[in-house]
Amino acid sequence: MVADTIKINLNTEQRAEIEKLIKKEVYQNLYSEIKKICNYLKDKKFIKTAELINAKEKVYKICLLDNTSALKKFTEISQNAFEEDSKGKCATLTKETQKYINTGYNEVYRKFSTHAAAYKILKVMGVNVCPYCNRQYTFTVHKEKKIRPEFDHFFPKSDYPFLAVSIYNLVPSCGLCNKGKSKSSPEKFLYPYEESFEDKNIxxxxxxxxxxxxxxxxxxxxxxxxxxxxxxxxxxxxxxxxxxxxxxxxxxxxxxxxxxxxxxxxxxxxxxxxxxxxxxxxxxxxxxxxxxxxxxxxxxxxxxxxxxxxxxxxxxx
Structure with missing residues (x-):
């Protein structure tokens, strides 16, 4: 499948390889960090929110949400859970908890984006040109001096932290487009893995x-x-x-x-x-x-x- 001006087309074999890579990454590396967030939520009595990420298999499934409907549905579920958990709690605690989630997932994303798995997934995708502008190359080189495109979070991770390492929420893009889109609402754009200008006859x-x-x-x-x-x-x-x-x-x-x-x-x-x-x-x-x-x-x-x-x-x- 490619984005916006162009579409990122992934076949069955590519998707299967991505699933294997992300499962290994979740089980061996990422979940230890996510578990810290989960334990913090339990300690602060944000039980419904903690239940969303209290098992490796749940996190693995979140990482593989592969269409806008599934991604949007999960954002609604997570927001509803957090709002429910916030009832009866002071505003300061709620704010601190939200900050902890964001900070924690920023660290999860930082680790993922520098691990070998991120480079391998990008190589499997084979997106060699920015899907937003179709102007700049976005090659991935995983050797001594690593080079890769930037990841745009289609649903911004500052607003939707639980999707910080959801693979199909990450759009390989050039620096200009990643900066340009920034925290803009996802509803304003075509979802790169489903639609393109070509589909809209633009x-x-x-x-x-x-x-x-x-x-x-x-x-x-x-x-x-x-x-x-x-x-x-x-x-x-x-x-x-x-x-x-x-x-x-x-x-x-x-x-x-x-x-x-x-x-x-x-x-x-x-x-x-x-x-x-x-x-x-x-x-x-x-x-x-x-x-x-x-x-x-x-x-x-x-x-x-x-x-x-x-x-x-x-x-x-």
Missing amino acids: RFELCNVIENLLKQEEIVVKLGPVEKHGDLIKQYNDSFKIEALYEQHSDYILELLYKNYIFNDEAIESIYRSYEEFFNSKSELEQLILGKYEPVNFNQRPLSKLTRDILQQLVRK
Whole structure:
């Protein structure tokens, strides 16, 4: 499955491998920290809340909640449990307990995010481009000098601490997008593991296409259709500055326009006939020359959605 502008597509084998990795991580490493939180809750008589995390199997299941409905339902259950436990208790105790939960889960997340399991899970996911912007690579390298994308908490961990290490609440993203989304309400965004701009038929479109072929400074790229998805598009522009950032790629867009003009259908057909043994289809050749990827592979190459949308727009023209 990929996010927002693009979707993170995970197959059955990937999910099974992730389940194995997170189970090992919960049972061998994370639960010792979570148990401290559970014991604190019991000591402060927050019994219903403690019951949510009083066994490894329960924590393991929380870590594998894999859709927005399940994640949202658990946030409601945990909030209701905490509110029920807070009845009859002084405000100071309630506030201190909430702070302890947040601090405790921050530590749980810190440990998880630096453990080998986090890197292995990211490698299994294979999300090589930020799903929010589709502009920056998000490679994972687990060697001497470790490199990985940042984790955006779709449901912010400051508001929903029990989901701090829920795998499908963690979105591999670039630093700019992680910072841009910050603590924004999840309801304002498409859930990366279920929906994308492609599903909503939201497209990048160029204004004044013919002029753009000659004048880079006049290139303007917009998301649309605004009439149908104006609020969603505004949210992405406010949080991630999508249109403003994409206009900085005017040199790439101009290059794409020239490539499309030079490598027209006739040229592509001619090249394909000459080198047919190297390609399984003409679409593979188009991918090589124009960078035209299928939506399922948008998470492998930056600007792949922009590229496909513009090329389709030019065909419509």
